[in-house]
Structure formats: structure tokens, C-alpha cells
Amino acid sequence: MAMVVLTILFSILVTLLLKHFYDTLSCYWFTPLRIKKIMKMQGILGPKPHFLTGNILHMSSLVSKTTSNDMKTITHDIVGRLLPHFLQWSTQYGKRFVYWNGNEPRLCLTETELIKEFLSKYNTVSGKSWQQRQGSKNFIGGGVLMANGQDWYHQRHIVAPAFKGDRLKGYAENMVECTKEMIQSIEKALESGQIEVEIGEYMTKVTADIISRTVFGKSYQKGNKIFNLLTLLQSHCAQASRHLSIPGSRFFPSKYNKEIKSLKFEVDNLLMEIIQSRKDCVEIGRSNCYGNDLLGMLLLNEMMQKKKKRGNGKSLNLQVIMDECKTFIFAGHETSALLLTWTIMLLAINPIWQQKVRAEIKSICNAGIPSIDQLSKLTLLNMVINESLRLYPPASVLPRMAFEDIMVGDIYIPKGLSIWIPVLAIHHSEELWGKDANEFNPERFSSKPFIHGRFLPFASGPRNCVGQTFALMEAKIILAMFISRFSFIISENYLHAPVVVLTIKPKYGVQVCLKPLEP
Numbered sequence: 001m002a003m004v005v006l007t008i009l010f011s012i013l014v015t016l017l018l019k020h021f022y023d024t025l026s027c028y029w030f031t032p033l034r035i036k037k038i039m040k041m042q043g044i045l046g047p048k049p050h051f052l053t054g055n056i057l058h059m060s061s062l063v064s065k066t067t068s069n070d071m072k073t074i075t076h077d078i079v080g081r082l083l084p085h086f087l088q089w090s091t092q093y094g095k096r097f098v099y100w101n102g103n104e105p106r107l108c109l110t111e112t113e114l115i116k117e118f119l120s121k122y123n124t125v126s127g128k129s130w131q132q133r134q135g136s137k138n139f140i141g142g143g144v145l146m147a148n149g150q151d152w153y154h155q156r157h158i159v160a161p162a163f164k165g166d167r168l169k170g171y172a173e174n175m176v177e178c179t180k181e182m183i184q185s186i187e188k189a190l191e192s193g194q195i196e197v198e199i200g201e202y203m204t205k206v207t208a209d210i211i212s213r214t215v216f217g218k219s220y221q222k223g224n225k226i227f228n229l230l231t232l233l234q235s236h237c238a239q240a241s242r243h244l245s246i247p248g249s250r251f252f253p254s255k256y257n258k259e260i261k262s263l264k265f266e267v268d269n270l271l272m273e274i275i276q277s278r279k280d281c282v283e284i285g286r287s288n289c290y291g292n293d294l295l296g297m298l299l300l301n302e303m304m305q306k307k308k309k310r311g312n313g314k315s316l317n318l319q320v321i322m323d324e325c326k327t328f329i330f331a332g333h334e335t336s337a338l339l340l341t342w343t344i345m346l347l348a349i350n351p352i353w354q355q356k357v358r359a360e361i362k363s364i365c366n367a368g369i370p371s372i373d374q375l376s377k378l379t380l381l382n383m384v385i386n387e388s389l390r391l392y393p394p395a396s397v398l399p400r401m402a403f404e405d406i407m408v409g410d411i412y413i414p415k416g417l418s419i420w421i422p423v424l425a426i427h428h429s430e431e432l433w434g435k436d437a438n439e440f441n442p443e444r445f446s447s448k449p450f451i452h453g454r455f456l457p458f459a460s461g462p463r464n465c466v467g468q469t470f471a472l473m474e475a476k477i478i479l480a481m482f483i484s485r486f487s488f489i490i491s492e493n494y495l496h497a498p499v500v501v502l503t504i505k506p507k508y509g510v511q512v513c514l515k516p517l518e519p
């Protein structure tokens, strides 16, 4: 009898091992070969990939070469510096080519019509690849940014109302308060004799305060702590994900993997404490709502859906609620800080535009603080923000994987192929923007008809940035208040050295010399 049981167990083990072996082979060998063959048949070629690493090593060596020196002058011609592999491969293979990010094949797409079609039509059958999800799993988990298919659809519908109508307007007060604090701390620095500041630090702090208050409301101090831990966690995850193309690397007991585990535990505990105390307050009757912030909205949704016994409404479980909070902190912070930092750099080197925008703010807003209704009247400021997002889009590329076979225009995209949209290159394309594509010219956003698919700082289609209106409202409030309080020029110490570390950053920050203006 024992022998029979052992034989059965052994057979199960062997079957599982064989299946695992076949899945690994299929993931690293058969599927990539199949995709390569299909693309070749359509005349879409690309650089030869290496086993496991694909074209990653070649890309990193090109990028480290082009970014090893700082730029000699402040020019916005940065595609060759940040996406040298794109320039090389598009010259060699044309507008469409396939390259390999490890074992993940990626089709580069720059044709605006095809981008528009892909981003508007295929949101539930395309999404974030295993590599992308794995790389961010430990710091944002399964929140809306990394969710796919029906899970994404469901989560998007739950979080989207947080960025609409009165709820959205309700965040303005926080934004003004946080900006006032930031301005006071700059004034203090100037009073102490400083004439120059690294403006990126202030923008990072103010956007962190705003997002912590938006997500956690009154619990924002704990929120700030979570924010700091998440920042550390994100950088560890970025280090660890460099080895993701090696099978099983995520299980190695490396220094990073150990620290990731303990940081994640700490963040989740802090989040759980906040959630539990809100739930307790409602349960014992000390409060009649879960809070007027984003977390409160998610908890209310969870409670209402649970109550709907017969309805088929799905609720978010606690882990997803925690992941959603982390997602908003991650997605809504660095991008906004960078938009503000690059815009201030652009205005610091373009004094005429700085004066024009200041005059506009003065003529529209009382004491430089815009009300919600005044925001839409700040047209010059809006044009400057768009031009800044065009030249320095915080998210320089958009990768999405096809989970089913699809047709985009005349291209047959097999399941498992990722579409890679090089936003930065599209934003700097002379073919799409004209001869002055690399110059700062906000006028281009004044009247020219909008060509769909060529301006993608927030992606587009149903899976665009859900926080776009929040981000633009925040940017206008902060910039309007800052510009009307200080005049500024770029410091001699500023070195122009944009780099891509997930987003486009100024390598050494942006140093500006400030002069307070009369209120």
C-alpha cells in the first residue's frame, strides 16, 4: 500500500516538474521564437537578441555612453541622449522594429494612427506584462496601475470618481495650503542669506505633502512615513528587477530581496493600522464616515458592496485597498514633482515667458492664489505646462503587452508581444512637430489643431492617467503661486543632465536663483 502511495506521489511530482520545465522553455524559448517568426513574416525586423538578456545589455551600454557626460549647453535635443537605442534601431530597421527586453519581445510603435487605435481599442486585452508587474509587485502590488483585464476595469471604475467633480475641487484647498508652506520655507532660506535653491527638492516635498493629504487626509503624518518607506522600497525594487530576466532570480536571498521583504511588511503594517483605526471608529460609533479622503472613499465602497448582499457588485479586498493607496502615492507624486521642476527650469531660462505668465496670473488671480474657476483662464500657463510635458514627459515610454492576438492597422500582433511607445521620441519628432521640435515654444499649443497620438504625456484612451486633471490642477496652483511670489533665473551651478530612472529626471537637480517679489 505504502509503495502505491509513494509511486502516485512520485508521478505527481514528476508531472509537476515536467510541466514547470515545459512552461519555462515555452516562456524563454518557444514563444519568443514563434513571435519572432510572425513579425519577420510581416517584414518587421530588429536587433538580434541574446539568450535571456535579449538586447538589454546593448541598450544599457548605449545609454551609459550617451549619459556619461553632462550636456555642454542647455538644449532640449535629448532623444539621442536618453533613447540612443531607439535612434540606432529606427535608423537601421525603420519605423517599426522589434527589440527584446530580456525574454520579452517589444514592438516599437511610432505611427500616430496606430497608437491611437491601439490605446483606444484594446484596453481589456492588453496591459502590463509579467516583467512590469513583477518589478513593481513589492511596492505597489495589484493596484489599478498594474492590474489587467477585468480586474483593471473594475478597479478603474472604483477609483475614477475620486478625480471628478466636487471631489476633485475639494483637493484645491490642500494644494493651496501645502504650497503656502513651501513658499514660506523658501522665504526662510532666502532670509537666512541663501540666494540659490535646488527647486526639485521643494517640488518633491510639496507634491509629497499634497498626495499624502489626498490619500490619507488627517492621517497624513503617518502617510508621510509610508511615503518615505515606499520611496526606499521603490529604489530597492528597481535594483532587484535588473535581474528579472534570469529565471528564478526573484527567489534569490539577495541583500535587496531581504530588505524589500522587511520594508514591505512595515508599509503594510502602517497602512493596516490606519485602516483598522478608521473601521473601529465607525464600528463603535465615534465617527459616521470613513474619512473624506481617497482611503475613506475606498473603504466606503468596500462596505457598501459588502452590504449589497444580492447585487453582483464586487468590493475591493483590503490588500487591494492598500495597493491602491500605494499606487496613488507612487503614480501621483514623482511625475508631478518632475513636471513642476522641469517647468521652472524652462521658465528660468526663458525670462520672456516667465514675465508673460506672471502678468497673466496677476491679471486673473487675487494675490496670486487661483480659485478653481480661474484655473481654466490661465491659458498661457497651460500652454507652458503642455510644452514642458512635451519636451520632458516624466514617463518617457509606454509599454503594454497584448494578451490576445490582435490587429493594429495592418500589423498582426500575436499574444505575448509588447507594444512599446517611445513617448519622448514622438514628442521630439520633427515630422510631427516641425523643424523647431527641440525648441521651447509654448505658442504651438495656442491654436494648432491637436493631432491625436502625438502628445501623450498622460497616455491616451480609456487607460490614460486617471489622475491627469488632479495633476494639472495641482501644477497650475503651485506654479501660479510660486511665479507670482518669486522671479528666478537659472544658476551658474546648474548642469543640464537629464537621465531616465523610470522617469526623466535632472541628474543633479535644478538650481535656481530667486528674488522675492512684492505681494
Ligand code: HEM
Pocket (backbone or CB within 6 Å): 144, 145, 146, 156, 327, 328, 331, 332, 333, 335, 336, 339, 393, 394, 395, 398, 399, 456, 457, 458, 459, 462, 463, 464, 465, 466, 467, 468, 470, 471
Ligand atoms: C504630471 C503628472 C503625471 C503624469 C505625467 C502621469 C502620467 C501617467 C501615464 C503616462 C500613465 C499611463 C501609464 C501606463 O499605462 O503605463 C499614468 C497612469 C496612471 N496615473 Fe498618472 N501621471 C501624472 C500624475 C498622476 C497623479 C497626480 C495621479 C494620482 C493622484 C496619477 C495616477 C495614475 C494612475 C492610478 C494611473 C494608472 C491608470 C490606469 O492604469 O488605469 N497620475 N499616469
